[in-house]
Amino acid sequence: MNFYAFLAQLIEFVTALLLAPLFVGWVGQCRAWLQNRSAPPLLQTYYTLHKLFHKDVLLAHNASPLFRAAPYAIFACMALASAIVPTLSTTLILAPAADAVAFVGLFALARVFIALAAMDVGTAFGSLGSRREMLIGFLAEPALLMIFFTTSLISHSTSLSSIVGTLARTDFVIYPSLAFAGTAFVMVALAENARVPIDNPTTHLELTMIHEAMILEYSGRHLALIEWASALKLFAYSCLGIALFVPLGISATASPLALLTAAGFMLAKLAACGFGLALIETLSAKMRIFRAPEFLGTAFLLAVLAMLVHLLLGAGP
Amino acid sequence: MTLPAGLSLSLGSQLINLCAAVMLLLGFAMLAQRRILSLINLFMMQGMTLFASTLIVASTTGQSDLYVSAGMTLAFKVVALPWILHRLIRKLSVKWDIETILNIPTTMLFGIALVVIAFNVAQPISQLSGTIMRATIGIALACILLSFLMMITRSKAVPQAIAFLSMENSLFFAATSATYGMPMVVEIGVLFDLMVGMVVFGVSFFQIRQQFDSLDIRKMERIKEE
Numbered sequence: 001m002n003f004y005a006f007l008a009q010l011i012e013f014v015t016a017l018l019l020a021p022l023f024v025g026w027v028g029q030c031r032a033w034l035q036n037r038s039a040p041p042l043l044q045t046y047y048t049l050h051k052l053f054h055k056d057v058l059l060a061h062n063a064s065p066l067f068r069a070a071p072y073a074i075f076a077c078m079a080l081a082s083a084i085v086p087t088l089s090t091t092l093i094l095a096p097a098a099d100a101v102a103f104v105g106l107f108a109l110a111r112v113f114i115a116l117a118a119m120d121v122g123t124a125f126g127s128l129g130s131r132r133e134m135l136i137g138f139l140a141e142p143a144l145l146m147i148f149f150t151t152s153l154i155s156h157s158t159s160l161s162s163i164v165g166t167l168a169r170t171d172f173v174i175y176p177s178l179a180f181a182g183t184a185f186v187m188v189a190l191a192e193n194a195r196v197p198i199d200n201p202t203t204h205l206e207l208t209m210i211h212e213a214m215i216l217e218y219s220g221r222h223l224a225l226i227e228w229a230s231a232l233k234l235f236a237y238s239c240l241g242i243a244l245f246v247p248l249g250i251s252a253t254a255s256p257l258a259l260l261t262a263a264g265f266m267l268a269k270l271a272a273c274g275f276g277l278a279l280i281e282t283l284s285a286k287m288r289i290f291r292a293p294e295f296l297g298t299a300f301l302l303a304v305l306a307m308l309v310h311l312l313l314g315a316g317p
Numbered sequence: 318m319t320l321p322a323g324l325s326l327s328l329g330s331q332l333i334n335l336c337a338a339v340m341l342l343l344g345f346a347m348l349a350q351r352r353i354l355s356l357i358n359l360f361m362m363q364g365m366t367l368f369a370s371t372l373i374v375a376s377t378t379g380q381s382d383l384y385v386s387a388g389m390t391l392a393f394k395v396v397a398l399p400w401i402l403h404r405l406i407r408k409l410s411v412k413w414d415i416e417t418i419l420n421i422p423t424t425m426l427f428g429i430a431l432v433v434i435a436f437n438v439a440q441p442i443s444q445l446s447g448t449i450m451r452a453t454i455g456i457a458l459a460c461i462l463l464s465f466l467m468m469i470t471r472s473k474a475v476p477q478a479i480a481f482l483s484m485e486n487s488l489f490f491a492a493t494s495a496t497y498g499m500p501m502v503v504e505i506g507v508l509f510d511l512m513v514g515m516v517v518f519g520v521s522f523f524q525i526r527q528q529f530d531s532l533d534i535r536k537m538e539r540i541k542e543e
Binding site for chain 2: 173174176177179180183293294297298301302304305308309311312313
């Protein structure tokens, strides 16, 4: 049992590390198809990472040790975050290490590091990007916490494993509050991963950048680690959304056969999720930065409504 | 681990609860909407949700007159009224902008406060009611209050008319959830009133625009006698 839990944890961690760049590539491919462009190869993100890891690191003269340490810290945060999301099985060794609130905290830690590193060298775009990132972050975090509180109310626990376990294993029950929480989660995920209505991940125009503006000064393996970390973040968010709102097929045990079935389900759901993300990005236009508070305010409101609806309907007869 | 409370409910009432939640979601979406065209589409979706929930109540409780009510909802609120509204805004050529008196985030905050009030007020009422969907009375009340709020905060005539229609939708929903619908005669009467009301709205829109060159209701304050 314990050995299998260890194995499940290991498999899940390695899967996340390896599949995250592929997932980013898949989203890019779907986006290109939908926009009638010829798509970059599916493995493009791996090629980019490979190229960046072999390049030299160029540092500004006034870069402090923080600037060099930040990519490793960010990567570590994202790796741990993707390790505690129950994607394949809910029996995980690391599950007691961090619950849903600590999970939000991990993202906040990574955000603080990347914002400090962006301001470190002192370029105008870096500090502009980090201010914007903090604005988005401070609006998105309460909404994310509220979503987790709603799911915690349903399952009477804040541990991600037991939340997903409860949602996946009870008989078929419709929770109306999850409809609200799911909508809010999609909005928060779009904002946190610098996706189109808030930020454009492929932009080359510095004035409209948020995430990209912060990493302009990075090069070589540092940039590769940050790129990989943001791929991991997108992967963790997608897996979390799948685990919370479409938990079909996530196994309770950690036996090899169950893991294999769960992996099949997960791949299918991730493919659908990536296509959905590309669809949202194609259908919506990028918002002005001052519209972002309204967008995220709506997400927070939906999350609060989810809680209210749960208290009214879920606690009924 | 204790079982979630939802487990003891049947599938039918779970679906009705889901419909209620969707009604509330659509109410907030309408409150946040800036474009008239999308507002009409949202109104149509609200009608569809109402149709679905009436149908589910009809099939789970076996009340055959609710099928007629559901059919009328489909014919009037999903097909006829949105079609008339689409025609109206095409003729008036007001597709896009909606002016609000309060800005939208503030309106949404007021909306949340209204939902809390509605849930509290409905708590004792739903304990008196014996229907399977008594928990949704609070949501229906919240939808009514949200439509009221939308009517107050919009300054143009067309969104106000849509808010009025959506309030009527929520009233139907409240009636279905509290007492399995109003008597058939009343429902038919209300629906025909709505149609006549829509015609009157349409005529008065043109009159207002002719008089003031705008659909802004606030300009009507000018015609007070001195």
